[in-house]
Amino acid sequence: MTRNMDPDTEVESIFRHENGEEEKKKWTRPPSSYGSMKSDSDHMMEDVEEGKEEGVAVTFHPPLPVVQPDVLINDGTRMQMIRPDSPETYYTMNTQHTKQAGGLVIDTRSSDLGDVPENDLEDADEPLLADSPEPPMPVEPEETTSENSQPGTLHPEQDLPHIFKSIQHVLTSLPFNDLLTFKTWFYQCERDLSQKQAMEGDLLDFVDMILEKLGQDRSLWHTIQTLKSIGKIEEADTLRIMCKRALVRFQLQQELSRKYKYIHEGVVQAGKQNLFESIYVEPQISTCGYGGVDPSHEFRTRPPTHLKVPSPHTFVGLNDLLRLQKEDGQPARTVVTTGFAGMGMSVSKAKFCLNWAEMRANKDLQFVFKISFRNFWTLRQNESHIAKTMSIMDVLEYYYPECKDMKYLEDEDCKFVIVMDSLDCYREPLDWLNAPVINDNVTKVTPGVLVVNIVRGTVLRGARVWILGRRTAISQIPTQFIDVFTEIQGFSDTMKDEYLTKRYEDAALAAKIVAHYKLLPSLVILTRQPFVCWMVATMFKRSFKYRGYGENPPRLTPFYINVLVVQMNRRLEFYYGKAENELKWSPEDKHVATKIGKMAFKMLEKDISVFCEEDVKEYGVSFKEVTLLSGLCTELPSSDVKRFCFIHFSMQEFMAAVYVFTMFREESKNVLESMLLPRTKFFASKDQTRSVAGVVQSALTRTLSSPLGHYDMFLRFLCGLLAPDCHDIQLAGFLFRYHMPKVGGLDETQRLLQQAIKTAEVKNRDRVRNLKECLREMTQTDE
Numbered sequence: 001m002t003r004n005m006d007p008d009t010e011v012e013s014i015f016r017h018e019n020g021e022e023e024k025k026k027w028t029r030p031p032s033s034y035g036s037m038k039s040d041s042d043h044m045m046e047d048v049e050e051g052k053e054e055g056v057a058v059t060f061h062p063p064l065p066v067v068q069p070d071v072l073i074n075d076g077t078r079m080q081m082i083r084p085d086s087p088e089t090y091y092t093m094n095t096q097h098t099k100q101a102g103g104l105v106i107d108t109r110s111s112d113l114g115d116v117p118e119n120d121l122e123d124a125d126e127p128l129l130a131d132s133p134e135p136p137m138p139v140e141p142e143e144t145t146s147e148n149s150q151p152g153t154l155h156p157e158q159d160l161p162h163i164f165k166s167i168q169h170v171l172t173s174l175p176f177n178d179l180l181t182f183k184t185w186f187y188q189c190e191r192d193l194s195q196k197q198a199m200e201g202d203l204l205d206f207v208d209m210i211l212e213k214l215g216q217d218r219s220l221w222h223t224i225q226t227l228k229s230i231g232k233i234e235e236a237d238t239l240r241i242m243c244k245r246a247l248v249r250f251q252l253q254q255e256l257s258r259k260y261k262y263i264h265e266g267v268v269q270a271g272k273q274n275l276f277e278s279i280y281v282e283p284q285i286s287t288c289g290y291g292g293v294d295p296s297h298e299f300r301t302r303p304p305t306h307l308k309v310p311s312p313h314t315f316v317g318l319n320d321l322l323r324l325q326k327e328d329g330q331p332a333r334t335v336v337t338t339g340f341a342g343m344g345m346s347v348s349k350a351k352f353c354l355n356w357a358e359m360r361a362n363k364d365l366q367f368v369f370k371i372s373f374r375n376f377w378t379l380r381q382n383e384s385h386i387a388k389t390m391s392i393m394d395v396l397e398y399y400y401p402e403c404k405d406m407k408y409l410e411d412e413d414c415k416f417v418i419v420m421d422s423l424d425c426y427r428e429p430l431d432w433l434n435a436p437v438i439n440d441n442v443t444k445v446t447p448g449v450l451v452v453n454i455v456r457g458t459v460l461r462g463a464r465v466w467i468l469g470r471r472t473a474i475s476q477i478p479t480q481f482i483d484v485f486t487e488i489q490g491f492s493d494t495m496k497d498e499y500l501t502k503r504y505e506d507a508a509l510a511a512k513i514v515a516h517y518k519l520l521p522s523l524v525i526l527t528r529q530p531f532v533c534w535m536v537a538t539m540f541k542r543s544f545k546y547r548g549y550g551e552n553p554p555r556l557t558p559f560y561i562n563v564l565v566v567q568m569n570r571r572l573e574f575y576y577g578k579a580e581n582e583l584k585w586s587p588e589d590k591h592v593a594t595k596i597g598k599m600a601f602k603m604l605e606k607d608i609s610v611f612c613e614e615d616v617k618e619y620g621v622s623f624k625e626v627t628l629l630s631g632l633c634t635e636l637p638s639s640d641v642k643r644f645c646f647i648h649f650s651m652q653e654f655m656a657a658v659y660v661f662t663m664f665r666e667e668s669k670n671v672l673e674s675m676l677l678p679r680t681k682f683f684a685s686k687d688q689t690r691s692v693a694g695v696v697q698s699a700l701t702r703t704l705s706s707p708l709g710h711y712d713m714f715l716r717f718l719c720g721l722l723a724p725d726c727h728d729i730q731l732a733g734f735l736f737r738y739h740m741p742k743v744g745g746l747d748e749t750q751r752l753l754q755q756a757i758k759t760a761e762v763k764n765r766d767r768v769r770n771l772k773e774c775l776r777e778m779t780q781t782d783e
Contacts, residue, residue, distance in 0.1 A: 155366055155413065157245045163216045166242040167223050168207050170235050178230065179203070186226045190214065217250035245366070251402045252367055256357035260350040265534055274503075280351055281499040282318055283344045283530060284489040285337065286310035291471070291636040292339055292487050294528050294648060298521045299709030299770070303649040305610045307636075310489065318348055319361035322417060322464045324484045332483035333457055334465045338474045339488035340647045341567055341631030342531030345468050348488065349421050352466075356417075367416035371399060373451065373469070374425040374574075380447040389444040392459050410441060414462050418454065423469030423477075424628055425574060426451065432478050455481050471635040472628040475642070490528040499533050504541070512550060513540045519553035522650055522713070526559065529647075535562055555777050557720025560654040561730045567631030568593060568734070575629050585734045593735060595621035596630060597659025600652045601671070604714060609652060610636065610645050650713055657717035662735060664695050665727070665743065672698035692722060692745040693752050700756055704764060712770045719753070720777035722746060750779060 156162055174182060183206065187198035192213050198206065210219045220243055227236035240247060262273040263280075290308040297303060316324065324332045339345050349370070355361040356368045379390065379398075396403045408414050428448065435452040438445060438459050445453075453459040455467065455477060467474070471487075491499065497514050504510040517523050517536050527533045536559070543549045568589060572578040585593075599619045603611060616623045627633050627644050632651060636643045646652040663669045672695060699718050703711040721727055722743060732738050753775045760767045 154364055155245050155408075157243060158249055158366060160211070160216050163220050163243055163246055164207060164211060166239055167211075167220065168203065169242075170223075170227070170239045171203055171207070173235060174232070178232065181230050182226055182232075185229055186210075186222065189226065190222065217246060217253070220246055221250055245408070248402055248406065249367060252369070252400065253357040253359075255400075256353045256368065256370065260354040260357070263347070263350070265538075276350065276354060279499070279503050280347070281491065281495050281502065281530075282351070283348065283491055283495065284315050285318060285321070285348070286314045286487050286489050287316055287324070287484065288314045289338065289471075289485050289487040289637055291634060291645070292343060292489055293634065293636070293645060294490075294525060296525045297649055297709065297713075298525070299712050300649070303609045304607050305645065310487075315489075316486065318352055319355060321352070321484075321486060322362070322466060324486075326483045332464075334455060334467065334482055335484045335486065336467045336469075336474055336477070336482050337486045337488065338469060338471045339490075340470060340634035341570070342529040342563075342647070343488045343490050344530040345421065345488060347530065349419060349466075349468055353419065362417075364415075365417055366414055368419065369396060369400065369403075369416065370419040370421075371395065372422050372425070373420055374422045375399065376447045376451055377426045389446060390450065391442045391444045392450060392454065393441050394444070395450070409460065409462065412462060415464070416462065417464045417466060418460060419466045419468075420454070421468040422574070423467060424473035426473075427575070430476065432476070432481070457481070470628060472644075475635055491530060491533060493524075496524075496527050496533055499530070500537055503537050509541070509544060512544060513537065516540055516550055516554060520556055522556055523554070523559060526563075526648065526650065531566075532559065532563065535559060535566075552776070552780055555720060555723075555780055556773075557654075557717055557723065557726055557777055558730060560651070560717065561726060563651070564593070564632070564654075564658070565730070565734055570631060571629045590735055592621055592625050592630065594659060594662055595619045596626055596632060597655040597657075597662065599626070600646065600654075601656035601659045603652060604656045604711070607710060609649055610643050612641055612643055653713040654717045657714050657721060658735070660695065660699070660718060661721040661727070664692065665736065665740070670695050670698060672702065691748070692743055693748040696722075696749050696752060700752070704756075704760070704767060708766055712767070716770060716774045716777055719749075719774040722749065722778050723780075725781070746778070750775065753778070 171179060171182065183198045184195075187193040187195055193210070197209060197213075201209070207219075210222075214222065220239070224236045224239055224247075227233075227239065260276060263276045264273055288308075288310040290310055293307050295302050295307040295309065321335050321337065322332070324335060326332050337345065337348070352362075353368060353370055356363075356365060362368075375395075379395070393406070393409075396406070409416070426448075430448055430452055432452055432455075435449045436445065437456070438449070438453045441459060450459065454463075454465060457465075467477070500514050500517075501507075501510045504513075513536070517527065517540065523532075523536070527536055539558070539562075540554070543554075568585070569583045572583055572589070573580070599611065599616065599621075602619075603609065613623050616626050627635065631647075632655065633644050633646050636645055646655070660671055663671050696715075696719065699711065699715045703715045724742065724746075727736060727743065728740075732740075753771060757768060757771045757775065760771055
C-alpha cells in the first residue's frame with residue numbers, strides 16, 4: 001500500500017539525516033542497484049513510436065515512480081531514494097560507487113532540475129564513488145587479455161541498464177490489474193520464483209529481482225512472452241523493438257547451447273549421450289604449424305623424415321584464439337585452425353560456441369554465427385533454392401531467421417564472430433584471385449564468390465572470422481588472407497589421463513583403464529589424438545565387463561583397424577552424403593584403401609615417410625582421396641613442393657600390413673617375395689611361400705635382416721591381422737566380404753613364430769620382445 005505525503009513532510013524527510021545518528025538508522029535502508037532510472041529526453045513516447053516505425057531500438061524516459069512512504073538517504077552520495085526496502089542484489093554489489101559528502105540531493109520523483117544550482121549540475125557529472133542509486137555499469141567480462149586485443153564490446157542496447165529501463169518502462173504503462181495479472185503469469189512459469197517474491201515490493205523491486213534471479217536475457221525473453229500471453233501484444237512489440245539486439249543475442253545463445261550442450265560420440269544412439277562439460281578436455285593448440293604429426297615411435301628414435309614439434313610457449317588457449325594479434329600488433333581478423341582427422345577440430349569449435357552461449361568466455365562478443373562450409377556447399381547443390389545467387393544476409397536469415405533485417409552488422413561498433421568449419425567439405429576449388437569483389441552485405445552472388453569475399457574481408461567487415469579445416473584444404477587459402485595460423489596438437493600425457501578419468505564415475509574402473517592402455521607404448525603415442533582416446537575409453541569399458549579381462553596387455557591391431565574403418569566411414573558420410581545405415585564399402589572404397597596400403601608398403605620398402613602428388617598418381621588412386629578425404633594422411637608445411645605423410649608413421653606401417661594381408665587373402669599373392677632374399681629351407685617351393693605361414697616367414701626374413709624398427713611394427717600388425725576376430729569380424733563387411741573362407745595354416749604360423757623367438761633369444765635378443773608381441777597379437781583372444 002502507498003500513502004501520499006504533503007510537501008512539508010517530503011521536505012522534512014529529505015533533511016531528516018541532519019537530526020542525528022538515531023534518526024539516520026531509523027530511516028536508512030539497504031542500497032539498491034537501481035534507484036533513479038531517468039532519461040534526459042522529454043519526448044520519450046515520440047521516440048518509441050518512431051522506433052516502432054523504423055524497427056530499431058529507442059531510448060526513453062522511464063515513468064514517474066509511485067510515491068512511497070519509506071525514504072532512503074545515503075550518507076555517501078546524499079541522494080534520496082523514495083522506494084520501499086528491497087534486497088541488495090548481485091548487480092548492487094558489483095556497482096556500488098562513492099560520492100563524497102556534500103553531493104547533490106535529487107528527489108527521484110521529479111525529472112525537473114530547473115531549481116538545481118548550476119554548480120551542482122556540474123558536480124552531478126562527476127563519477128560517483130559509492131552507493132549510487134544510478135543504474136549499474138555494464139558487467140564487463142573478466143579477461144586476462146589486454147584491452148587492445150578485445151574482439152569488441154557489448155552494444156549499450158545489450159547491456160544491463162538498457163534492459164532494466166526497457167522492462168521498467170513497458171511494465172509501468174500497464175494498469176494495476178494488468179500488472180497484477182502479468183506478475184501472476186510470470187511467476188507461475190518460472191520455477192525459480194515464488195508468489196511472494198513476485199508480489200512484494202514495487203515495480204522497481206520486481207524488475208530488480210527478476211534480473212538478479214533470472215539474468216538479463218532470460219528476464220527480457222520471459223517478459224515479452226508473458227506480455228503476449230496476457231494479450232498485451234503492443235507492449236510486447238514495443239519491448240522487442242527496444243531490445244532487439246539483446247534478443248537476437250539471447251536466441252543465438254539458446255540455439256548454440258541446445259546444439260552443443262550434449263556430445264554424441266561414435267554411432268549416435270537414442271539416450272546415449274554425455275554432457276559436453278563432463279568429458280571435455282581442451283587439447284593443445286599451437287601458433288606454429290609444423291603439420292601436427294608426432295615423431296615418437298616405439299622402436300625408431302625418429303621417423304625417416306625429420307618432423308618439427310612446437311614448443312610449449314607457442315600454445316594458446318581456445319578462448320583466446322580470436323584475441324591473437326598479427327605481427328604488426330593489430331588485432332587479427334581471420335584466424336585459421338587446422339589439424340588432421342581425429343585431433344578435435346569439431347569438438348573445439350563446439351566448445352568455443354558453447355562457452356560463448358553460456359557466458360563462460362568471450363562475453364564481450366555481441367554475436368557468434370556458426371556457418372559451415374558444408375552449409376554453403378549444400379546451398380550450392382540445391383538448385384531450387386536461393387543458392388544460385390545469394391547475399392550473406394540471405395544466408396544468415398536462412399539459417400538464423402531471428403537475424404532478419406540486422407542492418408547494424410555493418411556498423412563499426414558491431415563486433416561479432418563467424419565460425420566457418422569443414423572447409424574440406426566444399427568440394428570445388430575456390431577462385432581466390434579472380435572472384436569478383438563485393439563491398440556490401442546485400443549483393444547477391446554465387447556461394448563460391450561469397451565464401452571468397454568473406455575470407456577476403458570485403459563482406460562482413462566488422463566480423464572476426466574463424467576458419468577450421470584439414471591442412472590440405474586450408475593450404476589453398478592465399479596467405480595474404482590469413483592473419484593468424486594455428487594448429488591443434490592433441491593431448492599431452494596428462495590430458496590423456498584426465499580425459500580417461502573424467503569419463504567415468506567409477507574411479508576404480510578409470511584407474512584400471514589408464515593403467516591398462518599404458519602397457520602398450522604405441523597406443524600411448526597414438527592416444528595423443530582425442531579420437532583414439534575416446535576409442536580406448538569405449539573399448540576398454542566394454543572389455544572390463546568380462547571376468548578376467550586385464551590380466552594380459554591389450555592388443556594393438558584392433559585399435560588401428562578401428563581407426564581405418566571409422567575414418568573411411570566418415571569419408572562416406574561427410575563427403576559422399578551416405579547415411580549411417582549405408583556405410584557398406586563399395587568396390588571403389590576397397591580399392592582406395594588397398595591402394596593407400598600399397599603406397600604405404602612401397603614407401604616402407606624405401607624407408608621413406610613423405611610423398612608428393614606425383615607419387616600418388618603412380619598407384620592409380622585419386623590424389624584428393626588419399627591426402628584429404630581418407631583421413632589417414634595430412635599435409636606437411638613446405639615452401640616449394642607440397643609434401644604429405646601419414647598421420648603417424650605407425651599408421652603407414654599398419655596400412656602396409658593391410659595391403660600385404662589383403663593381397664594374400666583376396667588374390668593368394670605373397671607380395672613379400674623377392675629374388676634378393678633367399679628362400680628358407682622350411683619353404684622349399686614357391687607355392688609353399690604363398691601359404692599364410694609363408695607370408696609371415698617372408699616378413700620375418702625382412703624384419704630380422706633389417707635395422708631395428710624398419711619392419712618390426714609392420715610384422716606385428718601383419719600377425720595381428722591374422723587373428724580371426726580381426727579379419728573375420730572387424731573387417732567383415734568393409735574390406736572383406738562376409739562369410740569368406742577362413743584363413744588356414746594359423747597353427748603352423750604360430751609354431752613358426754615360437755621357433756623364431758627361440759632363435760632370437762640366442763642371436764637377436766633385441767628382437768625377442770617384439771616377436772613375443774607378434775605372437776600375442778595373433779593368438780590372444782580375451783578381447
